[in-house]
Amino acid sequence: MKAVHFGAGNIGRGFIGLLLSQAGYEVVFSDVNEPLVRELQRRGEYEVTLAEEAGRQFRVGGVSAIDGRDPQAVAEAVASADLVTTAVGVGVLRHIAPGIAAGLQLRLARGGAPLHLIACENAIGASTILKQHVMELLSGQEREALAASTAFPDSAVDRIVPIQHHEDILAVTVEPFYEWVVNRSQLLPGAAEIPGVHYVDDLAPYIERKLFTVNTGHCSAAYAGYAKGFATIQQSMQDEEVAGFVRSVLRETGDMLVRSYGFDAAEHDAYIETILGRFRNPHLTDEVARVGRSPLRKLSREDRLVRPALLALEQGLPADRLAEAMGLALRFDEPGDPEAMQLQQALRELGPAGALAQASGLGAEHPLVQAAAASYEQEAQAS
Ligand SMILES: NC(=O)C1=CN([C@@H]2O[C@H](COP(=O)(O)OP(=O)(O)OC[C@H]3O[C@@H](n4cnc5c(N)ncnc54)[C@H](O)[C@@H]3O)[C@@H](O)[C@H]2O)C=CC1
Ligand SMILES: O=P(O)(O)OC[C@H]1O[C@](O)(CO)[C@@H](O)[C@@H]1O
Numbered sequence: 001m002k003a004v005h006f007g008a009g010n011i012g013r014g015f016i017g018l019l020l021s022q023a024g025y026e027v028v029f030s031d032v033n034e035p036l037v038r039e040l041q042r043r044g045e046y047e048v049t050l051a052e053e054a055g056r057q058f059r060v061g062g063v064s065a066i067d068g069r070d071p072q073a074v075a076e077a078v079a080s081a082d083l084v085t086t087a088v089g090v091g092v093l094r095h096i097a098p099g100i101a102a103g104l105q106l107r108l109a110r111g112g113a114p115l116h117l118i119a120c121e122n123a124i125g126a127s128t129i130l131k132q133h134v135m136e137l138l139s140g141q142e143r144e145a146l147a148a149s150t151a152f153p154d155s156a157v158d159r160i161v162p163i164q165h166h167e168d169i170l171a172v173t174v175e176p177f178y179e180w181v182v183n184r185s186q187l188l189p190g191a192a193e194i195p196g197v198h199y200v201d202d203l204a205p206y207i208e209r210k211l212f213t214v215n216t217g218h219c220s221a222a223y224a225g226y227a228k229g230f231a232t233i234q235q236s237m238q239d240e241e242v243a244g245f246v247r248s249v250l251r252e253t254g255d256m257l258v259r260s261y262g263f264d265a266a267e268h269d270a271y272i273e274t275i276l277g278r279f280r281n282p283h284l285t286d287e288v289a290r291v292g293r294s295p296l297r298k299l300s301r302e303d304r305l306v307r308p309a310l311l312a313l314e315q316g317l318p319a320d321r322l323a324e325a326m327g328l329a330l331r332f333d334e335p336g337d338p339e340a341m342q343l344q345q346a347l348r349e350l351g352p353a354g355a356l357a358q359a360s361g362l363g364a365e366h367p368l369v370q371a372a373a374a375s376y377e378q379e380a381q382a383s
Contacts, residue, residue: 208260219329
């Protein structure tokens with residue numbers, strides 16, 4: 001069985017590639033990073049180390065790679081795949097869509113077997129987003145012909161894999177915890193399940209609990225830590241003020257999630273504490289610049305700060321700490337991050353409410369935007 005995985009980066013090698021290899025797939029990575037592709041082609045294997053006391057190691061063998069900039073190679077790989085997965089960043093899905101569409105056309109011409117395509121990105125409905133990009137490139141007749149043999153089940157992926165700093169460019173250190181949840185109701189009839197993947201009939205509670213706890217908490221720690229001059233999440237979480245702030249943000253999302261999905265409140269509190277423990281993992285070094293990366297995406301309406309805040313407000317619940325986290329995102333003045341630079345530019349030109357309104361798509365007078373801007377102003381005056 002062959003899986004074609006787009007994105008041989010941290011989550012691609014450290015989570016999806018490892019799991020699929022352990023599930024019996026031959027994994028073919030498609031990536032645009034030339035040295036990475038060359039090294040995967042040369043060695044056909046790499047090492048994954050768990051960030052824990054024992055430091056368990058796994059050798060991921062039988063892998064290969066293709067150059068993601070070679071449209072023919074990409075189309076051929078997709079045409080002969082039993083599974084396609086991605087971990088490239090939600091904004092990159094549109095760029096891999098042409099290769100996938102060409103591969104699906106080849107499958108149609110050759111009478112290919114049924115195919116699942118699963119996007120493993122930090123976003124709600126990422127596979128559906130990929131599907132939209134791919135379908136736009138196909139004719140109505142092709143779409144119809146593919147409908148019975150192609151599915152894009154949405155998923156939620158959870159494993160912290162920081163930026164790697166090893167001499168071996170393929171080596172990757174990952175946290176021991178992982179969870180890959182896939183929407184069973186979007187599978188093709190009779191589809192075999194991948195060992196190690198958790199299938200659920202309704203993905204919404206899983207993806208929202210994960211995105212609005214792990215990812216909301218993580219970026220809150222990153223923005224609060226950055227504002228205090230910390231370089232890593234681990235340093236930030238050692239600061240009582242930052243750790244207390246992150247917990248209070250997660251209490252807000254937690255109250256909203258418990259009310260929305262009927263989770264047991266005590267169990268959800270324990271879930272929050274587990275997540276906070278994962279952020280503190282002393283065997284990882286995770287830079288605030290990585291976790292806070294792309295603040296415009298993180299401040300967009302459907303993402304980890306604005307969406308849970310709006311849902312909380314809709315339910316008459318407070319979202320003050322979430323607004324504070326949004327205000328802190330405005331202080332993420334990270335020179336290497338193009339979105340941070342755009343946000344700083346917007347902040348200079350439009351002020352805090354204008355910049356937040358632009359990023360979130362909410363009006364500048366929206367109470368959430370006003371609260372976040374006020375929190376930013378207050379912090380700016382205090383510092
Ligand atoms: N790192 C983590 O802990 C987690 C990341 N994610 C999600 O996984 C996705 C990837 O994140 P990371 O692995 O951290 O990023 P990364 O930057 O390490 O990996 C992304 C890879 O995609 C490749 N890429 C970019 N454009 C491409 C194209 N057109 N075709 C093929 N490959 C292309 C890059 O060269 C890079 O190797 C993101 O959506 C992220 O939100 C989800 C859960 C955990
Ligand atoms: O990959 P993104 O969406 O930029 O956000 C970084 C996030 O990804 C993760 O690495 C894993 O979900 C989290 O650590 C962090 O919240």
